[in-house]
Amino acid sequence: MNVHPARLLAQVDGPKAWDWDFAWEIVPDLLSALWVTVQATVVGVVLAMVLGLVFAIARRSTIRLISWPVAVFIEFVRSTPLLVQLFFLFFVLPDLGVVLSGFVAGALGLGIHYACYTSESYRAGIESVDRGQWEAAQAINLTATTTWRSVILPQAIPTVIPALGNYLVAMFKDAPLLSTITVLELVGEAKRIQAVTFRPTEAFTLAGVLFLAVSIPSAALVRYLERRFRYERA
Amino acid sequence: MSEPDVEETGTGASPRPEAEPMVRMEQVTKAFGDFVCLDRLDLDVKTGEKVVIIGPSGSGKTTILRVLMTLERPDSGVVEVAGGYLYHQLRDGQLVKGSEKHLRAVRRNVSMVFQHFNLFPHMTALRNVSIGPMKALGRSKEQADERSRELLGMVGLDDKVHQYPAQLSGGQKQRVAIARALAMEPKVMLFDEITSALDPELVGEVLNVVRQLAHTTDMTMLLVTHEMGFAREIADRVLMFAGGRIIEQAPPEEIFTEPKTERTKAFLKAVLHH
Numbered sequence: 128m129n130v131h132p133a134r135l136l137a138q139v140d141g142p143k144a145w146d147w148d149f150a151w152e153i154v155p156d157l158l159s160a161l162w163v164t165v166q167a168t169v170v171g172v173v174l175a176m177v178l179g180l181v182f183a184i185a186r187r188s189t190i191r192l193i194s195w196p197v198a199v200f201i202e203f204v205r206s207t208p209l210l211v212q213l214f215f216l217f218f219v220l221p222d223l224g225v226v227l228s229g230f231v232a233g234a235l236g237l238g239i240h241y242a243c244y245t246s247e248s249y250r251a252g253i254e255s256v257d258r259g260q261w262e263a264a265q266a267i268n269l270t271a272t273t274t275w276r277s278v279i280l281p282q283a284i285p286t287v288i289p290a291l292g293n294y295l296v297a298m299f300k301d302a303p304l305l306s307t308i309t310v311l312e313l314v315g316e317a318k319r320i321q322a323v324t325f326r327p328t329e330a331f332t333l334a335g336v337l338f339l340a341v342s343i344p345s346a347a348l349v350r351y352l353e354r355r356f357r358y359e360r361a
Numbered sequence: 362m363s364e365p366d367v368e369e370t371g372t373g374a375s376p377r378p379e380a381e382p383m384v385r386m387e388q389v390t391k392a393f394g395d396f397v398c399l400d401r402l403d404l405d406v407k408t409g410e411k412v413v414i415i416g417p418s419g420s421g422k423t424t425i426l427r428v429l430m431t432l433e434r435p436d437s438g439v440v441e442v443a444g445g446y447l448y449h450q451l452r453d454g455q456l457v458k459g460s461e462k463h464l465r466a467v468r469r470n471v472s473m474v475f476q477h478f479n480l481f482p483h484m485t486a487l488r489n490v491s492i493g494p495m496k497a498l499g500r501s502k503e504q505a506d507e508r509s510r511e512l513l514g515m516v517g518l519d520d521k522v523h524q525y526p527a528q529l530s531g532g533q534k535q536r537v538a539i540a541r542a543l544a545m546e547p548k549v550m551l552f553d554e555i556t557s558a559l560d561p562e563l564v565g566e567v568l569n570v571v572r573q574l575a576h577t578t579d580m581t582m583l584l585v586t587h588e589m590g591f592a593r594e595i596a597d598r599v600l601m602f603a604g605g606r607i608i609e610q611a612p613p614e615e616i617f618t619e620p621k622t623e624r625t626k627a628f629l630k631a632v633l634h635h
Contacts, residue, residue, distance in 0.1 A: 259479035262432050263538075266473040267493030267545050268465060277492060281483045 150329040153320050157330070160316030161337050167234045167312060168299045174238025175298065176291060179245030183253060184275065186246065204243040210304055212236050217308040233305035241294050248290035252283035292349025296342055313337060381444060383408040383549055383581040384429065389438030391424055398424045399435065400605030408548075409579040413592040413613070416602035417628060422585045425602070426551040429583070430473045431464060443470040443548050469497070472547035476554040478534040480526040486513060486537045487522045490544045498545070505544070512540040516570050532563030536570055543574075550574075552584040564588070571595070589632060593617055601625045 185197040204212065216232040227235065256279050264274040306315025317330040324330075384406040391399040398421035406412050414422045427433040428440060431447065439456070440447040445467040450459040459467075480489050490509035494500040500508075513522055516536035526534055535555055542550060552571065556564040568591050575582060575595040586592055592599060593613040601609040601616065601624070609616065609625045620626045 257479070259475060259477055260481065262430075262473075263475065263479035263481070263541075265432060265468075266430055266471075266475075266479075267541060268469050268472075268497040269493070270465070270496070273496045277496065278481055282481075 145328060145332075146326070149324075149326060150333060153330060154333065156320065157313060157316055157333050157337060160311055160313045161341070163230070163310065164299070164302045164305075164312040165341065167230060167237060167302050167305055167310065168295070170234035171237030171241060171298050171302075172295050174235070175241035175245045175294060178238060178242035180249050180280075182242060182246035183249035186250065187253070201243040201246060204240055209236065209240045209301060210307065212240055213304055213308050229305065229309035232308055233302075233310050237298055237301065237305075241298050245287075245291055245294055248287045248294075249283065251290075252287035253279060255286050256282045289349065289353050292346070292352065295349065296345055299342060299345065300338065382406055382441075383410070383443055384583070385439075385441040386425075386428070387439045387441075389428060389435045389440060391421075391428060391433060391435045397605045399428070399438075402438070402606065404600075404607065406549075406581055406583065408581055411575050411582045411595050411597045412584070412600060413596035413598070414583065414585045414600045414602050415587075415589070415592060415628070415632075416600075420603045421605050422602045423553050426473065426553050426583060426585060429471055429549065430551055431468050431471075442467055445470075469545070470548040471551065472542035472545045472549075473551040473553065474535070474538050474542050474555050476557050478526070478531075478538045478558070480534055480538055480541070482526050485523050485525055486518060486529070486540075489526070489537055490541045493541060493545045509540065509544055512543050513537070516540050517566070530563060531559045532566045535559065535567045539567075539570055539574075547580070549581045549583070552582065552586070554585050554587065556586070556588060587632065589617070589629070601628065603628070 182197055182201060186194050186201070188194045213233060213236040216227060216236050217229060220227060220232070260278055260282065261274065264278045269278065302312055303314035305312050306318065311319065313334050317334040320330040321327040382405040384404070386402050386404040389399050389402045389404075390397070402425070404425070414425060416422050424433055428435050429442065429447070434448065439449060446456065446459060447464070447467050448459055449456045450463050451457075481492070484492065487506060487509050490512060491502070491505040494505040494508065495502060498505075510519070510522060513519060516539055518533060518536055518540070521529060521533060521537075526537070529537065539555075555571070556567055559567065568588065571584075572591070572595055574580065582595075584592070584596075596613045598610055599613050599616045600607050601620075601622070603624055609620065609622045611621075616625065617629065620629055
């Protein structure tokens with residue numbers, strides 16, 4: 128038998144491995160923390176979807192002064208950890224005179240970080256639109272703006288939805304990093320409970336279950352949207 | 362987007378008398394790498410004239426149309442459409458590169474039908490035809506739709522108005538594409554091998570539409586085609602194009618019966634007796 132001494136001790140005189148009463152007691156706190164996680168994710172997702180599209184279009188610009196800085200920025204963000212970016216937004220920006228709350232810095236960080244990934248998906252989606260579509264738009268003299276809005280994006284975005292959906296779930300799972308910049312989201316709250324009560328099992332197990340409870344329906348929703356937006360190409 | 366230049370046909374040049382050509386290309390050159398597609402091309406097309414361009418594949422026939430549709434910018438030379446410079450503007454008597462706004466204003470006179478239809482797959486036939494007039498000519502939806510229905514009726518697709526491109530046959534798609542181009546009320550229509558991607562039994566229905574257009578309108582038409590019988594029937598003039606140049610041009614009855622150059626003879630022999 129090869130048992131860790133700490134476990135032996137816990138079995139002898141420590142608390143029960145799983146205490147249902149305690150678990151029920153911490154559920155309300157964990158739920159309100161989950162709500163924070165969801166909010167940060169939703170704000171981040173909206174940012175990532177909008178900014179990602181802006182980046183993708185800017186990167187296609189024939190004006191180098193626009194396309195280059197955007198390309199460099201995307202490369203930079205994709206090559207550095209989200210955690211460092213969050214620290215930068217929360218700890219460094221105040222030195223430059225920009226003070227953001229933990230939540231704002233966190234949601235912003237998530238959004239910008241993932242925008243650099245979604246922009247690549249958008250780019251692939253945009254490139255999947257046949258060149259003939261651009262030419263047809265030109266043959267009926269549409270402006271660049273109308274071409275993007277009425278012709279290209281309605282065809283590009285449905286192809287991007289599965290990828291965007293995957294990023295939504297990934298962002299939700301990355302949201303606990305916000306606990307490092309004072310945001311009491313789900314994992315941060317579980318950690319706080321553990322620190323106060325010395326009972327890690329219920330807190331972290333429930334945190335995991337709550338993540339699942341949101342992730343799985345989200346993934347199902349994404350698959351549904353994917354089917355909805357699919358259409359035959361001509 | 363309704364932009365202020367929506368109805369503008371002003372071209373920066375003084376209006377030209379009616380006798381001036383509708384399309385004029387002067388010393389137009391276009392090369393892709395080492396391959397010279399258009400070699401100092403000169404071409405005048407009169408208002409209402411139907412010009413058919415024939416020639417071997419890869420000779421740059423299509424590039425002529427693409428330059429007129431501003432899909433390829435020529436390396437040098439001057440292009441005029443409906444009395445306005447397409448790629449240039451007159452400034453203080455000097456020919457300078459035209460602005461995007463100017464380009465759109467002149468391009469308004471031209472529309473094109475493509476080999477691969479290029480319909481918008483996420484729009485019904487009606488929307489495909491109406492979107493141009495609504496967005497680029499500033500028409501209301503009602504006005505645009507009414508005209509689109511007429512045009513779709515004219516190409517024999519009254520009953521397909523609400524179908525999506527994927528639900529249509531190739532011939533039907535191409536007829537929608539023709540209606541879409543016509544809805545822009547162009548002075549110059551470009552047809553780029555519009556039957557080449559069609560099943561043989563669908564070619565007739567598309568050619569009938571174009572034939573009718575050629576006979577009933579005074580629209581200026583440039584067609585690239587391999588349908589020699591059709592070319593003979595509708596062309597006022599046939600251009601034989603090879604190696605980036607027009608090597609022979611004549612009315613169809615002349616060029617098809619007594620071609621003057623060896624190159625044209627060889628080409629016609631090859632396409633007519635295969």
